[in-house]
Amino acid sequence: MLGMPSTNLVSEDELDAMGAEALRADDPQPILAELLDIIEQGRLADPASEGYALELAAEISQWQGDLDTALELTERALAGAQQPAEQQGYPRALRAEILVQLGREVEGMSELDALRPLLATDPSAVDYLRDTLEACDRAELAEQWLTEAMRVVLARFQDGDRTDAEDGEASADPAVLVALARQRHDLRRELDLEPDELDEVAEELADESEDAEDTGDVDEPELYGLDSLDGDEFTLVYWPRQEFDQLTKEWPELATVTGPSWDDHRMWTERALAAYAEQGVRHLHLVAGSAADVLAFVAERDAGDDDLELVDEYGELLADQGGGTRWPPEREDDCWCGSATRYESCCLLRSRVE
Template identity: 40%
Template sequence: MSLKTDLTSADLNEIRRSALGAADPLGVAAELADAVDAGRLADQADAGYALALAAEIAESRAKFDAALRYVDRAVEAYGTRDDSETGAARALRARILFQTGHDDEAMAELEPLRPLLTRYPDASAYLSSALDIGKRARLAEQWLTEAVQSTLAERDSAEPANAEDAGQLFFLLQQRHRIRHAIGLPHDNHDNLAERLETRLANATAAEAATEHELVFFPQAEFERLRAKWPAATAYGESFDEHRAHLETELVRLAGAGRVGLAVLPGALDGLTGDPAEAKTRAAYARQLAASSRRISWPPERNAACWCGSGNKYKKCCLPRSRG
């Protein structure tokens, strides 16, 4: 297999997904190393990632000598970076060392990585995996437990206040629960917290998805067509003024709740399948629009054209509608 020139990060991600199913995965690993050597990466900062990927492929085929060569180069490419990607490469090196009987070297690689557990959620996955492969699952459980306790102590709260912190802590708790289940340890208070956070995050995701239909925007001509075809479907508003006023109000509310990157999702009657009076139809259509790249960023500048397409300045069009 010959890889293309100027491999991007997206190309490397796709290779990660497909390489093990290739006819010659070890050839793919060699090609990745050659791409680094020949300067065939679109971004040379991806050299560590490409070499770590080559090491993973070789490891999966039990070619540990080649895997170790690749991962040593990956760690060297990352240099003095102190981030999760570097930690993942070093944990991979430890994993390979465990599998070749170099346990002391593996532990010397892992011990300095422990602080990453409280800084990067994904560190809990690759560190616990490495320790598990090294038959140190109980040590993994100890490290994860201490990381959970440290995280909770730093935040001085029994449960995180915002969704981002909740998500990071849940990832850590989830890995801890996986290890504890594997070694037969009983359910404890941290496992109970994991369950509460899982429910909370699921509800937050559902609530966010539920608001997507509130952000579907039909330009005036499309809105009039919609109302003519489905006069009883008033969920998007009785009139175009009501439709855009509702959208502006919802956008202001979401911004006040801390949401960023807000946009309205332009809709069209031809793309709407089913009766919009039904919530499931509106939700499905919102998901369809959210998956596309068509969106109108919000808010515009006060003196810029309004997002609704009226041609008027935002400050004299939809900006005041949320105050009505």
């Protein structure tokens, strides 16, 4: 990406690749400079991507500790946004986090408080607002907000899942309830809080999702290598960078299920795991695949290059052997993908990219 001729237009996929490269780089400054050049020179294939490009540049600046630049870039992204303010939740949360990190806590927390109603209407807001509050050292406040939002959503279900046109009350959304229950339950365990009645609701929702999984009512992510261990636990095969490169070189057809690049593979894997967590699967694991082993596994069966389901069988074999890495890691721990970057700044962030 670096050294790209100035006439080239840059797609969102290429922006994603730049962000992933910045995460891995010891010094992401050259990547940030290239990204800013792309923005300033109008080299985005889709002009509507400018807000995303600015957010990405702001995040890289934040990772580097250049909070003033990060704030400036975030404000540029918000100023040029084409969508209404209520649809700018993530960049507003990012701006709030940076403000708190700069010591402007009143401004930052005021911004987050303005976003708080989204917890009862937007499943994605449940994720990024919890993460932002924790990054601002306000995990207890996050638990309070999630609790209150969950009670609001539960009340809507008790009222018959209706929309009140007169007072503008939103209808109950099962996806919001599941997101709130999962995030709140997970956060309370991190805080070592005793289970309460809403934790019981979270467990009930998880059990219902598990029953749906057992009866085939829940669609599985279309990724090979997924196998049930005991009905409550799943393992997903992923390919570390070196293994991925070797495997896709030897078996190019596999790119349709692993992803065309390692960055895509990591993103797809993270999203698949998040989807299972949303469905209530409580024990998720990752196990690293070996290119040499899976190629030998396929060769022993005299299969053709189009017999991609053999990768699933290979995954079942690994699952039967047990072990693996539990997902998700702690936000401050190294990412599961082996990038040597903190999870919160690597695949957790990658999964949010649309």
